[in-house]
Amino acid sequence: MFEEGNIVYFTPFYFKNGKSAAKPKYCIILKSVNGQTIIASLPTRVDSIPSQIPVKTGCVELPEINLNSFIFDTSTEITECGKYFDFNTFVYGHQLDFYAVDSFKDLYRIEGTDYEIFGKLKTELYQELLNCLKNSKSVKKKFISLL
Known part of the structure:
Protein backbone atom coordinates (compact mmCIF):
# COMPACT_ATOMS: atom_id res chain seq x y z
CA MET A 1 0.00 0.00 0.00
CA PHE A 2 2.81 2.44 0.87
CA GLU A 3 4.80 2.10 -2.33
CA GLU A 4 5.80 5.45 -3.79
CA GLY A 5 3.54 6.44 -6.66
CA ASN A 6 0.59 4.31 -5.52
CA ILE A 7 -2.87 5.80 -5.58
CA VAL A 8 -4.89 4.31 -2.75
CA TYR A 9 -8.67 4.69 -2.46
CA PHE A 10 -9.87 4.64 1.15
CA THR A 11 -13.48 3.78 2.02
CA PRO A 12 -13.65 5.95 4.09
CA PHE A 13 -10.60 8.09 4.85
CA TYR A 14 -10.33 9.36 8.43
CA PHE A 15 -8.86 12.85 8.50
CA LYS A 16 -6.03 13.58 10.94
CA ASN A 17 -7.62 16.70 12.40
CA GLY A 18 -10.77 14.82 13.39
CA LYS A 19 -12.85 17.86 12.39
CA SER A 20 -13.84 16.61 8.97
CA ALA A 21 -16.23 13.71 8.59
CA ALA A 22 -14.73 10.51 7.23
CA LYS A 23 -15.46 10.02 3.54
CA PRO A 24 -14.17 8.03 0.57
CA LYS A 25 -10.91 9.60 -0.59
CA TYR A 26 -7.95 9.01 -2.88
CA CYS A 27 -4.43 9.30 -1.49
CA ILE A 28 -1.24 9.55 -3.55
CA ILE A 29 1.85 8.15 -1.82
CA LEU A 30 4.61 10.59 -2.74
CA LYS A 31 7.49 9.40 -0.58
CA SER A 32 8.22 6.79 2.05
CA VAL A 33 10.52 8.06 4.80
CA ASN A 34 12.41 5.27 6.61
CA GLY A 35 9.44 2.95 6.14
CA GLN A 36 7.73 4.57 9.14
CA THR A 37 6.27 7.74 7.68
CA ILE A 38 4.89 8.67 4.31
CA ILE A 39 4.45 12.00 2.60
CA ALA A 40 1.10 11.93 0.88
CA SER A 41 -1.41 14.09 -0.89
CA LEU A 42 -5.16 13.84 -0.77
CA PRO A 43 -6.12 15.00 -4.26
CA THR A 44 -9.38 16.85 -4.68
CA ARG A 45 -11.78 17.76 -7.45
CA VAL A 46 -12.10 21.27 -5.97
CA ASP A 47 -10.72 23.66 -8.58
CA SER A 48 -9.02 26.67 -6.94
CA ILE A 49 -7.10 27.58 -10.09
CA PRO A 50 -7.92 31.04 -11.55
CA SER A 51 -10.36 30.72 -14.45
CA GLN A 52 -7.92 32.09 -17.06
CA ILE A 53 -5.58 29.10 -16.52
CA PRO A 54 -6.50 26.10 -18.69
CA VAL A 55 -7.31 22.89 -16.85
CA LYS A 56 -4.95 20.37 -18.42
CA THR A 57 -2.63 17.77 -16.95
CA GLY A 58 0.54 19.33 -15.60
CA CYS A 59 2.02 21.76 -13.13
CA VAL A 60 0.56 25.15 -12.28
CA GLU A 61 2.80 27.48 -10.28
CA LEU A 62 1.39 30.92 -9.44
CA PRO A 63 3.81 32.50 -6.94
CA GLU A 64 1.99 35.84 -7.04
CA ILE A 65 -0.95 34.19 -5.27
CA ASN A 66 1.12 31.51 -3.48
CA LEU A 67 -0.56 28.65 -5.36
CA ASN A 68 0.96 25.42 -6.57
CA SER A 69 -1.06 22.60 -8.07
CA PHE A 70 -0.59 19.57 -10.25
CA ILE A 71 -3.65 18.85 -12.36
CA PHE A 72 -4.83 15.50 -13.67
CA ASP A 73 -7.48 16.16 -16.31
CA THR A 74 -10.12 13.56 -17.12
CA SER A 75 -8.60 12.74 -20.52
CA THR A 76 -5.23 11.66 -19.11
CA GLU A 77 -4.54 8.00 -18.42
CA ILE A 78 -2.75 8.24 -15.09
CA THR A 79 -1.96 4.71 -13.95
CA GLU A 80 0.18 1.92 -15.33
CA CYS A 81 -3.00 -0.20 -15.45
CA GLY A 82 -4.80 2.34 -17.68
CA LYS A 83 -7.08 4.17 -15.24
CA TYR A 84 -8.27 7.78 -15.28
CA PHE A 85 -9.76 10.02 -12.61
CA ASP A 86 -13.50 10.57 -13.23
CA PHE A 87 -13.17 14.31 -12.54
CA LYS A 122 2.76 6.25 -14.59
CA THR A 123 6.47 6.88 -14.01
CA GLU A 124 6.56 10.04 -16.14
CA LEU A 125 3.52 11.56 -14.38
CA TYR A 126 4.91 10.65 -10.97
CA GLN A 127 8.20 12.42 -11.81
CA GLU A 128 6.34 15.45 -13.18
CA LEU A 129 4.28 15.62 -9.99
CA LEU A 130 7.36 15.40 -7.75
CA ASN A 131 9.21 18.02 -9.80
CA CYS A 132 6.20 20.33 -9.64
CA LEU A 133 6.13 20.08 -5.86
CA LYS A 134 9.92 20.22 -5.35
CA ASN A 135 10.28 23.37 -7.46
CA SER A 136 7.40 25.25 -5.85
CA LYS A 137 7.68 28.31 -3.64
CA SER A 138 4.46 27.39 -1.81
CA VAL A 139 5.47 23.87 -0.69
CA LYS A 140 7.02 23.76 2.78
CA LYS A 141 10.78 23.21 2.86
CA LYS A 142 10.43 20.16 5.12
CA PHE A 143 8.63 18.38 2.27
CA ILE A 144 10.87 19.66 -0.52
CA SER A 145 14.00 18.36 1.19
CA LEU A 146 12.50 14.85 1.44
CA LEU A 147 10.88 14.62 -1.97
Whole structure:
Protein backbone atom coordinates (compact mmCIF):
# COMPACT_ATOMS: atom_id res chain seq x y z
CA MET A 1 0.00 0.00 0.00
CA PHE A 2 2.81 2.44 0.87
CA GLU A 3 4.80 2.10 -2.33
CA GLU A 4 5.80 5.45 -3.79
CA GLY A 5 3.54 6.44 -6.66
CA ASN A 6 0.59 4.31 -5.52
CA ILE A 7 -2.87 5.80 -5.58
CA VAL A 8 -4.89 4.31 -2.75
CA TYR A 9 -8.67 4.69 -2.46
CA PHE A 10 -9.87 4.64 1.15
CA THR A 11 -13.48 3.78 2.02
CA PRO A 12 -13.65 5.95 4.09
CA PHE A 13 -10.60 8.09 4.85
CA TYR A 14 -10.33 9.36 8.43
CA PHE A 15 -8.86 12.85 8.50
CA LYS A 16 -6.03 13.58 10.94
CA ASN A 17 -7.62 16.70 12.40
CA GLY A 18 -10.77 14.82 13.39
CA LYS A 19 -12.85 17.86 12.39
CA SER A 20 -13.84 16.61 8.97
CA ALA A 21 -16.23 13.71 8.59
CA ALA A 22 -14.73 10.51 7.23
CA LYS A 23 -15.46 10.02 3.54
CA PRO A 24 -14.17 8.03 0.57
CA LYS A 25 -10.91 9.60 -0.59
CA TYR A 26 -7.95 9.01 -2.88
CA CYS A 27 -4.43 9.30 -1.49
CA ILE A 28 -1.24 9.55 -3.55
CA ILE A 29 1.85 8.15 -1.82
CA LEU A 30 4.61 10.59 -2.74
CA LYS A 31 7.49 9.40 -0.58
CA SER A 32 8.22 6.79 2.05
CA VAL A 33 10.52 8.06 4.80
CA ASN A 34 12.41 5.27 6.61
CA GLY A 35 9.44 2.95 6.14
CA GLN A 36 7.73 4.57 9.14
CA THR A 37 6.27 7.74 7.68
CA ILE A 38 4.89 8.67 4.31
CA ILE A 39 4.45 12.00 2.60
CA ALA A 40 1.10 11.93 0.88
CA SER A 41 -1.41 14.09 -0.89
CA LEU A 42 -5.16 13.84 -0.77
CA PRO A 43 -6.12 15.00 -4.26
CA THR A 44 -9.38 16.85 -4.68
CA ARG A 45 -11.78 17.76 -7.45
CA VAL A 46 -12.10 21.27 -5.97
CA ASP A 47 -10.72 23.66 -8.58
CA SER A 48 -9.02 26.67 -6.94
CA ILE A 49 -7.10 27.58 -10.09
CA PRO A 50 -7.92 31.04 -11.55
CA SER A 51 -10.36 30.72 -14.45
CA GLN A 52 -7.92 32.09 -17.06
CA ILE A 53 -5.58 29.10 -16.52
CA PRO A 54 -6.50 26.10 -18.69
CA VAL A 55 -7.31 22.89 -16.85
CA LYS A 56 -4.95 20.37 -18.42
CA THR A 57 -2.63 17.77 -16.95
CA GLY A 58 0.54 19.33 -15.60
CA CYS A 59 2.02 21.76 -13.13
CA VAL A 60 0.56 25.15 -12.28
CA GLU A 61 2.80 27.48 -10.28
CA LEU A 62 1.39 30.92 -9.44
CA PRO A 63 3.81 32.50 -6.94
CA GLU A 64 1.99 35.84 -7.04
CA ILE A 65 -0.95 34.19 -5.27
CA ASN A 66 1.12 31.51 -3.48
CA LEU A 67 -0.56 28.65 -5.36
CA ASN A 68 0.96 25.42 -6.57
CA SER A 69 -1.06 22.60 -8.07
CA PHE A 70 -0.59 19.57 -10.25
CA ILE A 71 -3.65 18.85 -12.36
CA PHE A 72 -4.83 15.50 -13.67
CA ASP A 73 -7.48 16.16 -16.31
CA THR A 74 -10.12 13.56 -17.12
CA SER A 75 -8.60 12.74 -20.52
CA THR A 76 -5.23 11.66 -19.11
CA GLU A 77 -4.54 8.00 -18.42
CA ILE A 78 -2.75 8.24 -15.09
CA THR A 79 -1.96 4.71 -13.95
CA GLU A 80 0.18 1.92 -15.33
CA CYS A 81 -3.00 -0.20 -15.45
CA GLY A 82 -4.80 2.34 -17.68
CA LYS A 83 -7.08 4.17 -15.24
CA TYR A 84 -8.27 7.78 -15.28
CA PHE A 85 -9.76 10.02 -12.61
CA ASP A 86 -13.50 10.57 -13.23
CA PHE A 87 -13.17 14.31 -12.54
CA ASN A 88 -10.45 16.89 -13.09
CA THR A 89 -8.31 16.29 -10.02
CA PHE A 90 -5.93 18.65 -8.24
CA VAL A 91 -2.94 18.08 -5.96
CA TYR A 92 -2.23 21.31 -4.07
CA GLY A 93 1.30 21.79 -2.77
CA HIS A 94 0.20 23.39 0.49
CA GLN A 95 -1.88 20.31 1.33
CA LEU A 96 0.95 17.76 1.56
CA ASP A 97 1.19 16.02 4.90
CA PHE A 98 3.07 13.38 6.87
CA TYR A 99 1.24 10.20 7.88
CA ALA A 100 2.48 7.46 10.21
CA VAL A 101 2.55 4.07 8.52
CA ASP A 102 1.54 2.32 11.77
CA SER A 103 -1.57 4.51 12.08
CA PHE A 104 -2.58 3.66 8.52
CA LYS A 105 -2.05 -0.05 9.19
CA ASP A 106 -4.26 0.18 12.30
CA LEU A 107 -7.06 2.09 10.56
CA TYR A 108 -7.02 0.35 7.19
CA ARG A 109 -6.44 -3.36 7.74
CA ILE A 110 -8.32 -5.11 4.97
CA GLU A 111 -7.56 -4.50 1.31
CA GLY A 112 -10.77 -4.60 -0.70
CA THR A 113 -12.81 -3.48 2.33
CA ASP A 114 -11.01 -0.57 4.01
CA TYR A 115 -9.02 0.44 0.95
CA GLU A 116 -8.10 -0.57 -2.56
CA ILE A 117 -5.04 0.12 -4.65
CA PHE A 118 -6.45 2.22 -7.51
CA GLY A 119 -3.17 1.89 -9.37
CA LYS A 120 0.38 3.13 -9.63
CA LEU A 121 1.00 6.49 -11.26
CA LYS A 122 2.76 6.25 -14.59
CA THR A 123 6.47 6.88 -14.01
CA GLU A 124 6.56 10.04 -16.14
CA LEU A 125 3.52 11.56 -14.38
CA TYR A 126 4.91 10.65 -10.97
CA GLN A 127 8.20 12.42 -11.81
CA GLU A 128 6.34 15.45 -13.18
CA LEU A 129 4.28 15.62 -9.99
CA LEU A 130 7.36 15.40 -7.75
CA ASN A 131 9.21 18.02 -9.80
CA CYS A 132 6.20 20.33 -9.64
CA LEU A 133 6.13 20.08 -5.86
CA LYS A 134 9.92 20.22 -5.35
CA ASN A 135 10.28 23.37 -7.46
CA SER A 136 7.40 25.25 -5.85
CA LYS A 137 7.68 28.31 -3.64
CA SER A 138 4.46 27.39 -1.81
CA VAL A 139 5.47 23.87 -0.69
CA LYS A 140 7.02 23.76 2.78
CA LYS A 141 10.78 23.21 2.86
CA LYS A 142 10.43 20.16 5.12
CA PHE A 143 8.63 18.38 2.27
CA ILE A 144 10.87 19.66 -0.52
CA SER A 145 14.00 18.36 1.19
CA LEU A 146 12.50 14.85 1.44
CA LEU A 147 10.88 14.62 -1.97
